Amino acid sequence: MGVIGVIGGGAAGFFAAIHAAQKGNNVIIFEKTGKTLSKVKVSGGGRCNVTHEAFQVSALVKHYPRGEKFLKKSFMKFHAKDTVEWFESRGVKLKTESDGRMFPVTDSSQTIIDLLRKEAEKFGVVVELRASVEHIVRKGEGFMLKVNGKDRLVDKVIVSAGGSPKSKSYQMYRDLGHQVVDPIPSLFTFNSPESDLKKMPGLTVPNALVRIEGTKLAYQGPLLITHWGISGPVVLKLSAFGAKWLNEQMYHTNVHIRWRADMKEEEIREALRAYKHQHPKRKMHGYPLFDLPKRLWEHLLASAGISGSLTWQECVKKQINILEQHIFCYILQVKGKTTFKEEFVTAGGIALNEVNPTTMESRLVPNLFFAGEVLDIDGITGGFNFQAAWTTGYIAGQSTHN
Template identity: 80%
Template sequence: MAIIGVIGGGAAGFFAAIHAAQEGAQVTIYEKTGKTLSKVKVSGGGRCNVTHAAYQVSTLVKHYPRGAKFLKKAFGKFQVKDTVEWFESRGVKLKTETDGRMFPVSDSSQTIIDLLRQEADKLGVEVMQKSEVQQVTATDEGFVLTINDSTTMVDKVIVSAGGSPKSKSYDVYKKLGHTIIDPIPSLFTFNTPAAKLKQLPGVAVPNVQVRIEGTKLAYEGPLLITHWGVSGPVVLKLSAFGAKWLHEQDYSTNVHIRWVTGMKEEEIGQALRTYKQLHPKRKVSVHPLFDLPKRLWEHLIESAGIDSSAKWSECVKKQINILEQHIFCYILQMKGKTTFKEEFVTAGGIALNEVNPVNMESRLVPNLFFAGEVLDIDGITGGFNFQAAWTTGYIAGKSTQKL
């Protein structure tokens, strides 16, 4: 019976441990903190965004700024339909929301946590908390793990330690010869300290276009205005695909927001002028156009120099032109980012060219496997990071017994 040490008690670690144990191995998870599956707990606002209803692999891989080519091979072995089947066959039904995100019907992440712990327990997986793996030494007989200054021997190792913002966290694997791609943040909100827009926290717009000035990066989706700037799925997606560029700019750039999509600038202007002609006596502030939230509309007319008590007939050409510009291309100055530590996602980690996507084994050290965010893989928000964790964990766990 092979003895396997799994480093990290997150989603990928548990999934890898379960599938290694199913193959008959004696498995121990070593978790450095005092709790396991903490990211699962907070994901999706405590509901756990298990995966995303992107059933075609060709569609699925488009949601990974880094690691898409690597994952394409891996998804051939375990993809979204397999994730859904795995959870539902064990009594945890999943539901699909309108945006494609998939959650347990219970709307509670604890449902997912309980299942993973039960499966691991049923298969005899031992979980050691507050057990930091300080060193991994490869020998002819296997691996010596230095844990809390004492040592233990295992035949094989699965590294599923998660992402970290600090390069130092990857030193254990660097000493084994692996290249580390410097970790940088992904999935963060844009801070706009000088923007008056911050005075509208809580205002949400269902579909806007956000573009990063000086790049080709532009996406459409829901946007949320916060106390510190802008957030929401469209911003998080931009932060993921623009992670390296934004890091190089020290998170200082201009962001362009198009509040109304599907219309050219001149069409927006024409709509404003037509409304003015049809309703000259109406107060501009009272009737928001283009289905924009009232507070946002009031902000936009104020920024165009239109008084809150003004009627449409009182608006001069210059004010209409400015309002048109602000609806079509509202410029925000980004200065910094905000990351939620519990849901922190990193771009960077173990270089993918040193890992075989078919079995998740190191190409440099035999019997050393990797799974999850410790790899240089990250997805956008919406369940994609968990899908990568399930897939790589499944393959790593299964592969430990096939060598």
């Protein structure tokens, strides 16, 4: 047994440290900030979206824009069901919400944090705060870490430093010979500064379809209108799978919104005609159709040139056609993005072809392991990034016993 240095005290770092320490290794977590598990604390609005009820590996891997093939092998060793069993066997029960996301029954991320800290303490893991690892140098079979200017000798290293928006943050891994895919943001909202939609912040549509113009990228799901533009699960999912393309476009593009993802254009057209025939004297503003929120319905009418006092029988065919188009294919100009610092997710990191997916060990440097978001892996929102952290952390920690 030897000394193992874990760089980073987040979800992957703690999980790796716990499993590395279980068979007698001396494990030290070096955390550069003053607190550990800070991302766990804020995730899921403070509830911690631990994982997702995608218990089949083939289904689980589909939620990773980057890392799908790599994780297919990793998930064979530890996947979502294993995560649930690990937490529940230690007294933390999880519950599944209607969309498949899984949270502790306490609805508190502190429950997860407390368990991870307790398990780490049980196996003698030492946590050093404000301990910044500035450099890693090969020293025989082990490594010399430069921590706050001081040399620390360890036998093995697990890098679980998380994602960073700055390419220079990965320099010490490049110095060891690893390639790094330049980091770019994933999981962000679309800004639309010139749109009137942003006058309706907080308004939600349960099942919209959003498509990025000129691409095949399209997803459906809940959409949220914000002070800046649009967000919600459908936008976050689209931003993840479109991260590289959107980055290349400098986040300037058009998106097409179908406000009712489950309706075809002909169905919308027929519903409008039928309503006009049945209720000719009703004012159009007074009765929103398609279960759309009233403010959104009024906005769509206004954008079709339909005034507040107009009745259905007074509305001409051209206006109805424009309204139909705005319901089926509302064009929104996107200019920029908003990322949430606390839950920042990066696309990019350590190139996966240089890491063994069944051990998390570097293919280039023996006894060097990687776990978590420092790898070129990212999932969509819904517990998938944490699942990647648990899986890669578990495998890295276990592999240090070999």
